[in-house]
Amino acid sequence: MKLAATASCAELIELLKSKHGDLMFHQSGGCCDGSSPMCYPLGDFKTGAQDVLVGELVGCPFYMGKAQFELWQHTDLTIDVVDGRGASFSLEIPEGKRFIVRSEVCAVD
Numbered sequence: 539m540k541l542a543a544t545a546s547c548a549e550l551i552e553l554l555k556s557k558h559g560d561l562m563f564h565q566s567g568g569c570c571d572g573s574s575p576m577c578y579p580l581g582d583f584k585t586g587a588q589d590v591l592v593g594e595l596v597g598c599p600f601y602m603g604k605a606q607f608e609l610w611q612h613t614d615l616t617i618d619v620v621d622g623r624g625a626s627f628s629l630e631i632p633e634g635k636r637f638i639v640r641s642e643v644c645a646v647d
Contacts, residue, residue, distance in 0.1 A: 540614040540644065541593035541600055547619045547637065551577075551596040554629050561598040561629070563617075564589070565639070567606025575600070575617055575637040576628040616640045 543551065555561055560580035567573055576583070580598070585591075590607040593600050595617055602610070617637055624636040 539592055539611055541595055542614070542616045543595050544616060544618045547617050548596045550619050550630060550633065550635055550637075551598065553633070555598075558629055563595055563598055563600040563637075564602070565600075565606060566603045567609070573639075574624055574626070574628070575639060576626055577630055577637060578628070610641065612644055613641045614644045616642075 551561065554577060558579050562578055562580045562583060563575050564578065564583050564585070565573070565575045577598075583601075585601050588604045589601045590604055591599055592602050592607065592615075600617075616639070618640050619630070619635050620638055621634060622636050623631055623634065628637065630637060
C-alpha cells in the first residue's frame with residue numbers, strides 16, 4: 539500500500555497544522571462519513587489493537603481500521619480534498635472542505 543497526498547490536500551493539512559498543531563488521520567471503513575479519512579489533533583483519537591498505522595500523510599500518522607486495511611492492503615491510496623461539508627468531527631469541516639480517498643489497486647508481487 540502506498541499513501542500519497544494531492545497538492546491541495548497537502549496545502550490544507552499545512553493550514554490545519556498552523557491552526558491545531560500536530561495532526562493524525564483515521565479511516566474506519568464505516569458507512570457514510572466513516573469511510574472518509576478523518577483528521578484530528580494528534581492524540582485526540584484513541585487508536586487501539588484494531589487500528590493499523592499505514593503510513594504518514596504530510597508528516598501526520600495515518601491509521602486505518604484493521605478490517606478496512608484487510609480489504610485495502612493491496613491498494614494505493616491518494617488522499618484528496620473536495621469542496622463541501624461532511625457530517626463529522628474532522629478538522630477540515632469548518633474550512634468548507636472534506637478529505638476523500640482516491641484508490642487504485644496495485645500489483646501484488
